[in-house]
Structure formats: structure tokens, C-alpha cells
Amino acid sequence: PRVAMVAVLPVVDEQVLREQVWRSLRLNLIGNAIFLAERLFAENAEEENAYILAVAYHRQGKPVRAKEALRGRKGEQCRYLLAQCCVELGELTEAESELAGGAGVSYDSGEYQNRVPNGAAGFYLLGRVCRLTGRSKQAVKHLRTALELNPLLWSAYEELCQLGAEDDVRGVVSD
Structure with missing residues (x-):
């Protein structure tokens, strides 16, 4: 057998x-x-x-x-990885919602800033989402915040260069 x-x-x-x-x-x-x-x-x-x-x-x-x-x-690391997956899958609205801490959060209120997971990395990813959805001004704002939180986050600087906004980081990234 x-x-x-x-x-x-x-x-x-x-x-x-x-x-x-x-x-x-x-x-x-x-x-x-x-x-x-x-x-x-x-x-x-x-x-x-x-x-x-x-x-x-x-x-x-x-x-x-x-x-x-x-x-x-709902944890910070889970929301960040979920947003990364959404970006990879082209689900940018869902990615932004995860990063901003929920749908309908106003960027003008400043309230969302405390909700973005993983600090500089979260703002970098949020900046990428804004760039990919054609909102350059908002992208620059988030990418600049990412660099203020972590001046060694070179990916954020590269994104700013792609947007033609490298001058927006003078004083944050030294030459």
C-alpha cells in the first residue's frame, strides 16, 4: 500500500x-x-x-x-503598504484615500497631515499619486513636505525634478 x-x-x-x-x-x-x-x-x-x-x-x-x-x-504600516499596492495597480483614488486617512479629507485644512502614514515616505507616495493624477501643485507640496521630514529621501527630489520644481527645495536639499 x-x-x-x-x-x-x-x-x-x-x-x-x-x-x-x-x-x-x-x-x-x-x-x-x-x-x-x-x-x-x-x-x-x-x-x-x-x-x-x-x-x-x-x-x-x-x-x-x-x-x-x-x-x-487601520494601522499606519498597513495603510501605507495598501496605498503602495493601489499605486502599483493603478487604483490611485483608493491609494490617496488610504494615505490621507479617509475619503473626503480636505488638504486645505491641514488635518490630513497628522493622518499620513510613515512620515516622509507617506508624503512622498502621496506626492506621486498627485503627480500621476495631474495635480502638480499638490504633488510639489507633498514632495516638499517629504523632503522637509527626510532630506535624504532622494526619490522625492527626483519626483520634484520630473515636475520641474527642483527650485522649490532650495534650503531643504543643499547643493
Whole structure:
């Protein structure tokens, strides 16, 4: 008779499993990271585990699956990664909504500034979304904010150059 091979995985502490997922990602063992992250998420679907699973899917080049794992999550890192996935998928309105902290937030109020996730990186991504949707003036504002928060965020400077607005960062980025 034929004997089925069944993989018996040891019971592993959740924190150890998280560490192994991150280790696998650092070593570019994406398939292993996904397997472990899916197991982790199946055991406990909390936000941190959803984020880890989404990172693994994103690193595999599967932004749709990453989006599914992040749907409904409100944490800063989840919203930022969800916005990144939306940009990659061309869903710019949804990306902007995630970055601004919800639909209908007025840029004029300044209220949204406290809601943008991940500081400079969030403003950079918001600037990209504005540039991609043809709102150059708003893009320059967000990209400048990104550089004020992190003068070493070269990507924001490159975006400003693409907009012809490199003069707008004098004093923020030194020559």
C-alpha cells in the first residue's frame, strides 16, 4: 500500500514564527516567507500578522493578494503598504484615500497631515499619486513636505525634478 507523506510541522511560538518570516524575507526566500506567514495568519489574523503576510505577497510581486490581506486594517504600516499596492495597480483614488486617512479629507485644512502614514515616505507616495493624477501643485507640496521630514529621501527630489520644481527645495536639499 502507498503511504501518504504528511509534513508534520512543530508547534512554534508566534513570535518565533514572525522572526522566521522576516528572516526569510531578508534572505529573499520568498516562498518560505509566504508559507510561514500564511500559517501565522491562519493561527491569528491580527493586524501585525496580516501586515507580515501582505509584505511577503508584495515581495513576491502579488499586490492584489497583499491588498486582500490588508483590507480593513487601520494601522499606519498597513495603510501605507495598501496605498503602495493601489499605486502599483493603478487604483490611485483608493491609494490617496488610504494615505490621507479617509475619503473626503480636505488638504486645505491641514488635518490630513497628522493622518499620513510613515512620515516622509507617506508624503512622498502621496506626492506621486498627485503627480500621476495631474495635480502638480499638490504633488510639489507633498514632495516638499517629504523632503522637509527626510532630506535624504532622494526619490522625492527626483519626483520634484520630473515636475520641474527642483527650485522649490532650495534650503531643504543643499547643493
